[in-house]
Amino acid sequence: MNALSPPGISAAPLLRGENLSRSFGGGGWFGRGRPILAVRGVDLHLARGEALGVVGESGCGKSTLGRLLLNLLPPTSGKVVFEGEALDALPAGKLRALRRRMQMVFQDPYGSLDPRRSVGAQIADGLLIHRMADATGAAARVAELLRQTGLEPAHAMRLPHEFSGGQRQRIAIARALATRPDFIVADEPVSALDVSIQAQIVNLLADLRSELGLALLFISHDLHVVRHLCDRVMVMYLGRVVEQGSAAAIFAAPAHPYTRALLEATPSMRHPVTAAPLPGEVPSVANPPSGCPFRTRCPAAESRCAEAMPPLEAHPADASRQLACWRAAELA
Amino acid sequence: MRRSLRRLVLPAGLLGLILLLALAAPLLPLADPVRQNIAGRLALPSANFWLGQDEYGRDVLSRILWGARVSLSVALAATIIAAVIGTLLGILGGYFRKFVELVTVRLAEVVLCFPPMLLALLVVTLLGPGAGTLVVSLGILFAPAFACLAYAETLSARALDYVTAQQALGAGPGRILLRTLLPNIAPPLIVQFSLTVASAMVLESGLSFLGLGVVPPSPSWGLMIRGARATMEQAPLLLFWPCLALAGTVLVLNLFCDRLRDALDPRAGGGGPAGFLRRAAALPGPALRKDATPGLLRIRGLTLEITGPRGPVAVVRDVGFSVAPGKTLALVGESGSGKTLTGLAVMGLLPGAVRVASGEILYTSRDGATRDLLRLPEAELRALRGRDLSMVFQDPSSSLNPLLRIGSQVAEALPRAPGRMARVVELFRQVGLPDPEGRARAWPHALSGGQRQRVMIAAAIANHPRLLLADEPTTALDVTVQAQILELLAGLKRSEQGMGMVFVTHNLAVVAQIADRVAVMYAGEVVEEGPVAEVFTAPRHPYTAALIAATPEGEAERLSAIPGAVPQAWAMPAGCRFAPRCSEARPACAQTAPPLQSIGPGRATRCLRWKELA
Structure with missing residues (x-):
């Protein structure tokens, strides 16, 4: 079903998200305002060993989507299917057992580690929770994981504050890898890091992916990093997917006006930005525009764009890509 | 030993001394605290009675030490009950929310609505005076404060990434509550504990003073204050000793819990907040x-x-x-x-x-x-x-005062003169704010991040x-x-x-x-x-070159990372500071710190080997 997968990636999807939506707020005893729709009707699938990049600006719902896929937030509607099992239908115990196989790496390496417990104990948590090892076995595995992520086994005894940001992100990755998961959600894992350290972590993730056959959902606002790491890309704007397809194709010829604007606005050392920047800012999620969410800033918007949300349809010239734009055929 | 642990020694020693004296009271060669001796009524301190004798001629020192047993045990027992029940209610309510929250935290809030003294009086009147009743009523009285604190702390802690990480690992609620949440919400609870022990002691003394707490002739500090009140004018010292014991113990407890909280913080002693910027x-x-x-x-x-x-x-x-x-x-x-x-x-x-x-x-x-x-x-x-000279900072959301309209904030940068607001509007137009007149009257929260940064830039360029x-x-x-x-x-x-x-x-x-x-x-x-x-096209320092190569751009399959990390300020390498991470370093680089040398018109580098590497 997935024509985009590079060779070596199995075609059977490991994970599917079907029509996922999530809203926050609203309702309540006193009906406090309208609900905020953070993610609206997102479909996605991820094959074993595949890396999918999710790209967008603040408020586009990319972080919420990552948490929905791991069922850390229950979806308001839609469902997540992991190897044929719908996560929302699973009893709590079975869901917890399944968590062994799907993990998360967070953006802020300072907030994602418990400041009061040694890093070794935190890396071993997953092993002990899922009874994959006894105390001695866990210690050996922690040492192995620390080595695998470029740290020293002796570091296990230390507390998180004794490490730099890059080292902490390695620890967080080691913790996520401990239970040998099949799928990892990485939510902006390099955004808080310096450029030189960022490259170390991106390379580490790329290596781990090829060594361990991990499927990766890589959430980022940095298009250059996504291009380095991912097979496929999903561009989101205000809770909706506006374009998706193979990373190479989208970066070479972005089709949606938003993807184009995003690529043009990204500063580059080699090609200074020449295009006029996109006007305005991302509208509030609490009060999205009618029709296409991007129409208020879109240089190609027409009157019909305000009427209805364009469906996500195949790219007129390339059936493996999809985009949601009423004017796709004219602009292609 | 860590500094925070050293600072714990003094209050811990004092607290230990108080507890030891209270515990050892039966073993010490003290007079019987309840034996009356009318002949020595209101006697001043003497060799036999170091702190004097009270209105019935009883030994004050003995009564203080025996009273400490009562006061401390009532206060500690009540506080432990309150802390355990309150924390449990608060943490469960904060973690599970919904129905549990309603049952636990809202119930505690109802108890909080009653004035504490009134509630204590009510319970004691219903159950009759005595140390046991006192412990129960004080426990009920102080539990809601713990519940509300634990609830608030749990609410803020459960949203943190490391708690989510535990959920993602598949940890059950019990494990998350005990191993992750409880240790991390403990510091404010410890402070609350010390404050509660102190107020429990004061309240115990107050109730005993009113005749509703410890029953005479058992010694308690509250009863001693009550007894001494009648003879305050003849023997003021009798009032002084129990007050000193009460105040001293409370202070030592507060100090101890404060320092304990610092000692439990693994990050203590590492810098501290950057604080205000000031003129050097x-x-x-x-x-x-x-x-x-x-x-x-x-x-x-x-x-x-x-x-x-x-x-x-x-x-x-x-x-x-x-x-x-x-x-x-x-x-x-x-x-x-x-x-x-x-x-x-x-x-x-x-x-x-x-x-x-x-x-x-x-x-x-x-x-x-x-x-x-x-x-x-x-x-x-x-x-x-x-x-x-003017400056624009990184975070536009924290550099505007949320309580002032943005027009007046920018006007502050301008000299006082008529037409100041017109100049502000003109500046807003110059920095491309939509609807400049309307924006001048807007509050900072009504602006998006990019608009706030435009406002900051407008203020910065106001005086050219x-x-x-x-x-x-x-x-x-x-x-x-x-x-x-x-x-x-x-x-x-x-x-x-x-x-x-x-x-x-x-x-x-x-x-x-x-x-x-x-x-x-x-x-x-x-x-x-x-x-x-x-x-950028021809870097003449290996660090610049490495930084450019590490930037994720272009078609390279693999990013070239710089190994290691920036050295800490207090552990700088002796020679070139980049040498330990530099792929071009030679032994000479580790020995001599290179100067910043001019290498052409308008160009300079701090590398010994720039010529060879060029």
Whole structure:
């Protein structure tokens, strides 16, 4: 079903998200305002060993989507299917057992580690929770994981504050890898890091992916990093997917006006930005525009764009890509 | 031993002494606390009765120590009950929310609505006086405070990433509550514990004083105060001793719990908050420099120090660069490179711990005179800030006062004159704010991040500054908004004739976009300086080259990372500071610190091997 997968990636999807939506707020005893729709009707699938990049600006719902896929937030509607099992239908115990196989790496390496417990104990948590090892076995595995992520086994005894940001992100990755998961959600894992350290972590993730056959959902606002790491890309704007397809194709010829604007606005050392920047800012999620969410800033918007949300349809010239734009055929 | 543990020794010792005395009271050679001796009524301290005798001639010292057993055990037992029940209710309510929250926390809040003394009186009247009743009623009384505190702390802690990480690992609620949440919400609860023990002791004394607590003749501090009140005028000391015992114990307990909380914080002793920026003391020497060649800004040999545990540490060392009128210099580097401190030093504003050790910052003002900003008295420097020198900070959401309309905030930068608001509107139009008149009356929260940064820029250019310092002005913004702000700054450079700009950033691509010259900083030093195009196409320092290669751009399959991390300020390598991470390092690099040497017109590098590597 997935024509985009590079060779070596199995075609059977490991994970599917079907029509996922999530809203926050609203309702309540006193009906406090309208609900905020953070993610609206997102479909996605991820094959074993595949890396999918999710790209967008603040408020586009990319972080919420990552948490929905791991069922850390229950979806308001839609469902997540992991190897044929719908996560929302699973009893709590079975869901917890399944968590062994799907993990998360967070953006802020300072907030994602418990400041009061040694890093070794935190890396071993997953092993002990899922009874994959006894105390001695866990210690050996922690040492192995620390080595695998470029740290020293002796570091296990230390507390998180004794490490730099890059080292902490390695620890967080080691913790996520401990239970040998099949799928990892990485939510902006390099955004808080310096450029030189960022490259170390991106390379580490790329290596781990090829060594361990991990499927990766890589959430980022940095298009250059996504291009380095991912097979496929999903561009989101205000809770909706506006374009998706193979990373190479989208970066070479972005089709949606938003993807184009995003690529043009990204500063580059080699090609200074020449295009006029996109006007305005991302509208509030609490009060999205009618029709296409991007129409208020879109240089190609027409009157019909305000009427209805364009469906996500195949790219007129390339059936493996999809985009949601009423004017796709004219602009292609 | 850690400092926070050392600080725990004194209060722990005092508390131990109090507890030991109370526990050992039956073993000590004390008089019977309840044996009356009418002959020695209200006697002053003597060899046999060290603190004197009370209104029935009983030994005061003995009664204080025996009373400590009662007071402390009632207060501790009540507080432990309150802490366990309250914390349990609060943490469960905070973690599970919904129905559990309703049952636990809201119930506790109902109890909180009653005045404590009244509630205690009610319970004691219903159950009859006595130490047991007192423990129960005080426990019920103090539990809600723990519940509310634990609830609030749990609410804020459960949203943290490391709690989510535990959920993602598949940990059950029990494990998360006990191993992750409880240790992390403990510090405020410990403080609450000490305060509660203290108030329980005071309340116990109060109830005993009213005759509703401990039943006479059992000694208790409250009863002693009550007894001494009647004879206060004949024997004031009798009132003094139980009060001293009560106040002293409460103080020791507070101190102990405070220090215990510090000792339990693993991050204690590591710096502390950066605090306010303040004017660094002006260096001695004349500020006016007639000999200097005029330019806009010329920094030479700037060294900034902090005082570490082993003497002064240079966080910025021997930094020099210059900015010509109308030009933009980018200060680029990673965290810990000293780029922000260098920018702040120009403004004469530094965090409290940072000191200017040496160097000069020569600035040529509108009158053509060149002054050294590091030696300028504060009054004259203040006259320059906001007029000649202005600054834009990284986080636009925290640099505007949320309680003032943005128009009046920007107007503060302008001299008092009629037509000030018209000038503000004109500035808003210049920085591209939509609906400038309306925006001038808006509150900061009504603006988006990019609009707030436009407001900050409007305030910065209000007086046509000659030098604008922009410290990571686009880092907190989205990519498309960053492009707008960069275009705005580039436009201002053209419209504000002769305005120089120092642009501090970590992003090389932004440098390529905005700057004419670039100074690359690493570990507190400038390692390379030159025109942007030249430096990026032909870097002459291995760090610059490595940084460019590490930037994720282009088609390379693999990013070339720089191994290791930036060294800590107090553990700088002896020779070249980049040598331990440098792929081109030779033994000589580790021995001698290379100087910043000129390698061509307008270019400089701090590398021993630049010629070989070129």
